[in-house]
Amino acid sequence: MPLTRKAYRAAILHSIADPAEVGIEASYEYFEDGLLVVDNGQISALGHASELLASLPADIEITHYQDALITPGFIDTHIHLPQTGMVGAYGEQLLDWLNTYTFPCESQFADQAHAEEVAGIFIKELLRNGTTTALVFGSVHPQSMNAFFEAAQKLDLRMIAGKVMMDRNAPDYLTDTAESSYLESKALIERWHGKGRLHYAVTPRFAPTSTPEQLTLAGQLLGEYPDLYMQTHISENLQEVEWVKELFPERKGYLDVYDHYQLLGERSVFAHGVHLCDDECARLAQTGSAVAFCPTSNLFLGSGLFNLPMAEKHKLNVGLGTDVGGGTSFSLLQTLNEAYKVMQLQGARLSPFKSLYLATLGGARALRLEERIGTLQPGTDADFLVLDYNATPLLSYRLKQSKSIAETLFVLMTLGDDRTVAQTYAAGNLVHQR
Template identity: 50%
Template structure:
C-alpha cells in the first residue's frame, strides 16, 4: 500500500561545506512510500491523489533518519556512570555490564530496549559494538531484522586485559564471527562489522584472525577504536613495541580500508593521518564521550583537509546522550574550541547523508532519494516551551535547524519511520 507522508521536507544531495547547492527543501512537501521504499519526493500538490492515504505532519520538518556510526549495544545501562578516564571507566562499569550479555534472555530483552531508544531519538541505523558473546550479536540482529531496521554490528573480539567473563580467544572470536557473518550479513537489512575492540584487548594472534576475516569477507565493515586517550595510546604502544604508531598496529594486520571505521581518532600523528587518507579509512567523531571522559578535541577540519571522510556518533555509553541532535550540539562546541565552525546545514548533512557516505551506504540510507529506504525522522522545533519561544524569532531554515541542534533532544522527535513504519506512539493527523 502506498502512503504519502506530508510536511516540510529536507534532505541533502551534496555536502554544504563544499557547495551552496547542497539540499532539497519543499515548504509544502511530501514523501511517497511503498513497501518500505521511497517512490517520490516533491511538492504535495504534485504527489497527492484521491484515495491515497496521507499522514500529515505539518508544520514539522521531515528529514532522513539519523545514522549513528559508533555505539555500544551492551552499554545502554552504564550511560551516565561516573568515571575518571577511559581505562578506569571500562574496568569499573563497562566490562561487568558486558559480561551479562552472555545470557541470551538478557541480551534479547536489552536488544529491544536498545532499538526503542534509538528510534525514540530519531536514529534509524546504527553501527553497534556488541559484547564478546555471540549471543549478544544474535539478539541485536534478530531484533533489528524483525523491525526491518538497518543495523551494522559485530561481536567484539577481545582476548586479554579485561575481566575473564568478557574474554574470548583468537580462535573462538574467529569462529563466532564467521558464524554470525554466515547467518546475518546480507540477511534483510543486516550487515556485519568485524569488531576487534581495540589493540589493548586483542593479542597479536587475535588481530591476525581479524585480518583473516577481513580478507575472507571484503564486503563486511571493520570497526575498532583509535587514539582516544593519551594513556590508552601509551599502553597500546607498550603492548606493540615494534609499531611505528597506534594506526600501524591495525595496518600491519590488514585492517585498514574504506570500510574501516576508527572511533575517536583524536591524537593522531601526521603519518597516521596520511595513511588513513591513503587507505580510505574513516574517522568517527564521538563528541559527548570525548568530553565526558576528558579525552580530547577532534580535529574535524584538519582531517577533512587531509582527505579523510569522518562520521559523527553518540558512542553511548561513554557518550552521554542517545540523541544525534545533542551529539551535533556537543560537536559544535568541540569544533568551536578548535577554532572551527559547524554550520547547521553541514551538521544535519553530517548526521544523515554524511554518515551514510562514511559507511558507503548512501544508496540505501541517509537521503530521501527515490529508491532509498523510507527511514525518516519528523522534527518539531516547538517541542518545548523554551524552543518555541526561541523559534518565534527564527526567520530561516538554517536558524530553525540550529535551534533543533542546540536545544533539541528526544522531545523534538515527533515521529520516526523505519522502512515506512511509524515507531513512536502519539498523535498524528491521517486523511485520505
C-alpha cells in the same frame, strides 16, 4: 503483497553533498511545503507539494504535518549495546572507566535473557531518538549479537553490528581466544550478514585487548567475506595511545598496528581519532576508511577535541557517534550540540548544514550506504523522521523567532532531544511514535 503507497507533507530537508566540498548552499535541498512519496518501503518521489500533488492518485493516503520538519533518519556510526545500563557513570577517564564500569556491565551478557531484554531497550532508545541505522558494538558473547539482530530484523531496520573480539588485557570472565573469536564471529556472519537489512562488523575492541594472533584472524575474516564491516577504536585517549606504543613497539604508531593486520578499508570505521596526526588521517583517507566523531563521549571522558578541519583537509569520511555509554545520550541532536562546542573550543565553525550532513549523508558515506540511506532521494530506503517544532514550550517559543531554515535547524540541534522526534519511519514502517 499489496502495493503500499503513502505520501507525507511537511517542510522537508535533506543533505545532498558535503558542505566542505561544495559549499553550504549546494549541500542541501529544502522544500518549505514538501511532499515525500513512499512506495513499498522506498522513496519514489520528493519535491514541492504544489508540483507533486497533481500526479498522485486521488485515493492516496496523505499525512500532513503542521509545524514539523521531515529529515532522513539519523545514522550513529559508533555505539555500544552492552553499555546501555551504565550510561552516565561517574568520575573516570577511559582506561579506569573500562575496568570500573564497562567490563562488569558487559559480563551480564553471558545471560541470554539479559541480552534479549537490553537489546529491546536499546533499539527502542535508538528509534525514540530518530536513529534508524547504527554501527553497534556487542559484548564478547555471541548471544549479545543474536539478541540484537533478532530484534532489529523484526522491525526491518538497517543495522550493522559485531561481537567484540578481546583475548587479553581484560578480566578473565570477559575474554575469548583468537580461535574462538574467529569461529564465533564466522558463525554470526553466516547467520546474519546480508539477511534483510542487516550487516556484520568484525569487531576487535581496540589494539590493547587483542593479541597479534587475534588481529591476524580479524583481518582474515575481512578477506573471506568481501563486504563485511570492521569497527574498532583508535587514538581516543593519550594514555591509551602510549599503551599501544608499549604493546606494539615494532609498529610506527597506533594506526599502523591496524594497517599491519589489514584492517583498513572501505568499510572500516575507527571510533574517536581524537589524537590522530596528519599522516594517519591521510592514510585513513587513502584506504577509504572512516572515523566516527563522538563529541559527547570525548568531553565526558576528558579524552580531547576531534580535529574535524584536519579530517576535511584530507577528504576523510567522518560520521557521527553517540558512543553510549561513554557518551551520555542516544540523541544525535544532543551529540551535535556537543560537536558544535568541540569546534568552538578549537576556534572553528560548525554550520547547521554540516551538522545535518554528519548525522545523515556523512554517516551513510562512512558506511558506504549512501545509495540506500542518508538522503531522501527517490530510490533510497524510506528511513525518515518527523521533527516537532512544538516539542517543548521553549523550543516552540524560540522557533517562532526563527528567520530561516538555517536558524531553525541550528535551534533544533541546540535545544532538541528525544522529545523533538515525533515519529520515526524505517523502510516505510512507523517504528516509533512519541
